Amino acid sequence: MPGPVACIVGPTASGKSALAELVAAKLDSEVISVDAMQVYLGMDIGTAKTPAHERRVPLRMVDVANPTESFSVSLFQTQARACVDELLSAGRTPVLCGGTGLYLNAVIDDMSFPSGEKDGELRASYERQLEELGPQGLHDLLASRDPRSAELIHPNNSRRVVRALEMLDEGVSYAQHHEGLHRRKARYDARIWGLTMDRERLYARIDARVDKMVRDGLVDEVRALAQQGLTSDHTAGQAIGYKEILDALSGELSLDEAIELIKRRSRRYAKRQLSWFRHDGRVQWINLDELDLEQAMERIADDLSGGARA
Incomplete structure (x- = not known):
């Protein structure tokens, strides 16, 4: 079996992207996003996509689909595995990062999906x-x-x-x-680390990030996408942060109501993410109340090299 493949998972706003970048930089490798909504071009602020000019390492599997087109987990599986195989063939350790458990499992485990053709x-x-x-x-x-x-x-x-x-x-x-979906046969030698922290601290981080998204221009981003044809009928238009702002732009919600709804739905989503990953016995949990990101990076690097865990 080829490998290893490093996987960094956890709930939204837990610090996955920052840690994955540190790990990939340490390993002289690249990050492959396993986020169902970061695949869409132009959906940057609301999906917390690391801006291109801030990336320390290449980021794969982002901006690979238009928001108004269908993009299935089957398509994601094919393209993401090609990225993984390319890095492994070059003797590098891929670093998968994201919170969409199904997309992660689609890559690292032997899973098959119905065709999912949406336009027939x-x-x-x-x-x-x-x-x-x-x-x-x-x-x-x-x-x-x-x-x-x-x-x-x-x-x-x-x-x-x-x-x-x-x-x-x-x-x-x-x-x-x-x-x-929960009967897994590994395709790669996947090493999975999950991030966790005090629940109230996580919720505070979620709320703060939503506020920052709004300050950074989330409403203008959604407005521009709506002008390009994005609606709530599209899969991308159902994404947390986008659906609510679309509803605000159409007059169904006030902006303040939309923002509060984004926070509430993000907190609920974080609970579902944690539940998904806790069902996977392969996950090694890192408590970010006890380690900072640099220490977490060193722990993962040590684990991958077979060294003693910090």
Whole structure:
């Protein structure tokens, strides 16, 4: 098995990007983002993408898709693995960094995904049924065909209901696929470090980062994307920070309401991220209440070289 591959994960606003850059610089390598929303061009402030002029090392798998186009986890898997393999072939240690657990697992583990084609007649057919039946009616249709999958999906999550129906037509049950995500067979020698800290400190960091995003021009960034055609119907338009500002720009929320909603949803997302990574027994946790980023970097470097852990 080739490797090792260093992976730095954790909740939003925990300091992953800064630590990954330190590790990659120490290893004379590069960072590969495993963030479902950093793939989109022009979505910089709201995804906390490290600005190009501030990057100490190359950052891969960002700006690879337009926000109004579909970009599946299957596409991400193919492209990110090509980056990993290129670095390994050159004798370098790839540093994967991000908080999207599914995208990380898609790269480092043997996982296969349905095609996910979004523009075919099948998708159009179910979207027409959604308009005719409404969210509950379409969910009832899924429940009649695949009760187990319907139990896992909220009736208002129409996007996922449509996808589950598509998967059935492709011969795949959403419920069975969902269960399979947690049965992992490693593709690479992945070493995973997860960042954690006091929950209240993390929430304070999240709130402060949202405020900084707004000061740095998040509203103008979303406005520009909206002018280019981005709406809440696009996957990118569902991203935390973008959906809420889109709603504010359309008059559904005040800006203050949108900002508070971004903070609340970001905190909830952080809890889900921690839950996902805690189910992976490979993760070695680093408490940033006990170590600073430099010390964390040295610990990871020591672990990768087989040295004693600090």
